Each structure stands twice: as structure tokens, then as C-alpha cells.
Amino acid sequence: MHPSAAGPANSGRAAEMALVERCRKGELGAFEELYRAHAGRLYSLAWRMLGNPTDAEDLLQEIFLSAHRKLDSFRGDSALGTWLYRLGMNQILDHLRSRAARAGQLTDGMDDAAVLEDAMAHRLDAAAIDRVDLERAIAQLPDGCRAAFVLHDVEGLEHREVAVVLGVAEGTSKSQVHKARLRLRVLLGRK
Amino acid sequence: MACSQYLTSIQEYVDGTLGPIRRAELEQHLAGCEACRTMATDLERLRESASSLGDVRPPDGAWLQIAGRLRQEGRIHDVSRSRTRLPRLAWAAMAAGLVIAAGGGLFVLRPGTRATTAPTAAQTSTAAPPAGGNAPDAKSVESVQNELAAAQTQYETAITHLEQIAKANQASLDPQTARTLQKNLAITDMAIADSSAAVHAEPTSVAAREALFDALRQKVSLLQDTISLINEMRKGNNAGAAQVVNKS
Numbered sequence: 363m364h365p366s367a368a369g370p371a372n373s374g375r376a377a378e379m380a381l382v383e384r385c386r387k388g389e390l391g392a393f394e395e396l397y398r399a400h401a402g403r404l405y406s407l408a409w410r411m412l413g414n415p416t417d418a419e420d421l422l423q424e425i426f427l428s429a430h431r432k433l434d435s436f437r438g439d440s441a442l443g444t445w446l447y448r449l450g451m452n453q454i455l456d457h458l459r460s461r462a463a464r465a466g467q468l469t470d471g472m473d474d475a476a477v478l479e480d481a482m483a484h485r486l487d488a489a490a491i492d493r494v495d496l497e498r499a500i501a502q503l504p505d506g507c508r509a510a511f512v513l514h515d516v517e518g519l520e521h522r523e524v525a526v527v528l529g530v531a532e533g534t535s536k537s538q539v540h541k542a543r544l545r546l547r548v549l550l551g552r553k
Numbered sequence: 554m555a556c557s558q559y560l561t562s563i564q565e566y567v568d569g570t571l572g573p574i575r576r577a578e579l580e581q582h583l584a585g586c587e588a589c590r591t592m593a594t595d596l597e598r599l600r601e602s603a604s605s606l607g608d609v610r611p612p613d614g615a616w617l618q619i620a621g622r623l624r625q626e627g628r629i630h631d632v633s634r635s636r637t638r639l640p641r642l643a644w645a646a647m648a649a650g651l652v653i654a655a656g657g658g659l660f661v662l663r664p665g666t667r668a669t670t671a672p673t674a675a676q677t678s679t680a681a682p683p684a685g686g687n688a689p690d691a692k693s694v695e696s697v698q699n700e701l702a703a704a705q706t707q708y709e710t711a712i713t714h715l716e717q718i719a720k721a722n723q724a725s726l727d728p729q730t731a732r733t734l735q736k737n738l739a740i741t742d743m744a745i746a747d748s749s750a751a752v753h754a755e756p757t758s759v760a761a762r763e764a765l766f767d768a769l770r771q772k773v774s775l776l777q778d779t780i781s782l783i784n785e786m787r788k789g790n791n792a793g794a795a796q797v798v799n800k801s
Binding site: 485 | 564568588600606
């Protein structure tokens, strides 16, 4: 690797390890720095995956408390953001699974034919899609559909990666994402 | 209406996973079918809009809750808090010297005084809904500072009110108890002045703001306890007075 390419990455990793070390020593300011750098991304992920800001805020707290407890296991093999993202994702998925178990259903509750018929009868306005409207519409999707859509279309994972993360078949990921897009066309469009 | 037999191809086209042969076939179809073309455009726009959604800033109270939980679990060493931490108040010295003063009528705390006059810092900082973007912009910083200033004003109003009550009824306390209370109030005043200076020097420091609200809360709590103590002493209730002191 060219030294100029390795330099910034190495110094970035060294700075991360120094920050982690300060957190391990119990320095609140250091942990606040870590929180400020990564909370936005994790909160957005949690909000979009869970569909509501209250659960997302609760989970954000659990994610960072858990991160603080597990900092000793952070060896710097991956970037701190990647480590936190993985930890956060696992907690979000656990939350979704327990919610599905409580609700006694794992299906998305959307009838394929009805979704298709409805989507075909709608179309989006020519104006740009408003970010707030889109966030609201995503929140209205059923859990399974929303999780697959957020991972694929928002987070940019491939269907095979979504399948691994959600523990479903690749075909299920495709079907959920496709259904979510059709449903969003209805929620954001007009007849 | 879009043709249902092309819908899977349209979705895979949007995914970028449609093979070259089926892609060519679909593009030929799209050229002649307005409904399917609109469907493909809409789904592409949805995917593009979704992929460009930015981060949402978490409510400000979230960090305060995390910091509070870490403190409860004894997992942190808070440098800025320890600098402004309130010294232990001198209740113990007072407990031994409690003398019940001859009582007039009891002073009645207004209903809800304890529960409603002193907002927590967390309550004051979670009101704003999340806004787009992770970095706080100038407006959000200003808005948080305004909320904090409003909360501080509420505390100060509550403190003024409680001080008036305590002062008007101080004669019910024996001199030693009154001196101890004055000493405790002076300690909390120093902590408030110290943390106010820290907030002015570093307005964006969460730790400094927390220290200030801690000091304000402690003063409100001390004044509330003082009034409870006055009430118990007026009733001639030694046990109740001792309970107030021990609780503090």
C-alpha cells in the first residue's frame, strides 16, 4: 500500500483507538464524542427499521450502553463505526424479532394481488419526493417489508446481504423490497 | 395501467439485477407502453430518494439519559462534573441538634410544588422533534439554548418562591438548624455560580449544562426539605423532622 494512502487511514484508526481507550477509562467526555459521531446514523437506522421515533430513542440508549460495556472487546480490526453499526443492527433485529413474536405473526400482512392492483392504479406526482413524506410513508410499511426496504434501498445492501441480515431467503428479500416500493407508490402517489 | 407480466422485470431493472436479454426485451416494451414506463420511473425515483435520505438527529435528551445510566452503573469518571460536584451537605451535624420550636400554624406547600416547579434538564431538551442532518445547525443550537434558558428561568422562579416561604417561616427553626440550612444554601449557591460560569464559558458543553441543572435541582430540593422540616417542627413531630433530615 502506498504510504500516502495508508497514512490518513492509519492515523484515523489510531485516533479511534485513543478515543476508545479514553472511553474504557471511564471518561464521559470521550464517550460523548463517540456518541456525537455515530448516534445520528444509528438513530436513523433504528427509526427507519422500527418505524417510530420513541422505540428508536429507547433502542439508541440500549445500543450505546451496550457499546460502552463491550468496548473492551473492540480490537480495532474494523472501523469503530462499522463495529457500532453491527452491534446496533443486531439489537434492532432482536427488537424486531421480539416484537414479531409478541404480535404472533411474522408475515407482512399485505396481500400481493391487492398491493399490485393498488400500485398500478396510482402514480407519483412529477414534483420531487419530499423527504419527510417519504420517511412517514416508510414508517407505515409492515415491519418485515420495511426492514428489507430500508436495508436494500436506503442502506444500499444487496439482496443476498439483506437475506443474511434478516435470516430469510434471497427471494424473500426481493419480494419484500418490491412490495414495499409498490406500497410506497400508493402512499405517496395519487390515482 | 402497467402490464403485470412486466412488473418483476421492472423491479429487477430498478434493482440493477436484470440480465441483458430480459433488459433489452423490457426496454423495447417500455418504449411503447406509457403505463409501464411511468411505473419504472416511479420505482426508480423511490429508490433514488430512499438512497439519498440523510441521517436524522436523535433527540438531545437521548444523550442525557445515556450519561445518567452510565453514572448510575458507576461506569464513568466525569471530569467536568467532579469539578463542580456539590459538597455533601451538612445535614448530619444538624440531626443531633434538632430543637423543636414552639409552633404556630403549619405551612402548607402548594399542591404539586415538588412535582411541577422544577423541570429536569432532560424534559427541557427532548421537546424538539428530530430534524434532518446529523450535525446540529445554528438554528437547532440556538433553539436548544433557548429551551435551556427557559428551563433555568423556571428553576430560578421556583427557587425564589421557595426562598420566600422558607425565609418567612425561618423563625420556626432553632438557631443551630437555621445556621446549618444557611450553610447548605451557600454551598448550593456556590455550585450554581460555578456551573453557570462553566456554561457561559462553554455553552455547548452538555456536562456543564448538566452540572448547572444538578445544582439548581439540589437547591430546589433543599428548599423543599427546609419547608417540610419547618412543618414537622411546627407540628412538634421529632420523628418526622428526623425523617426529613435523614432522607436528605
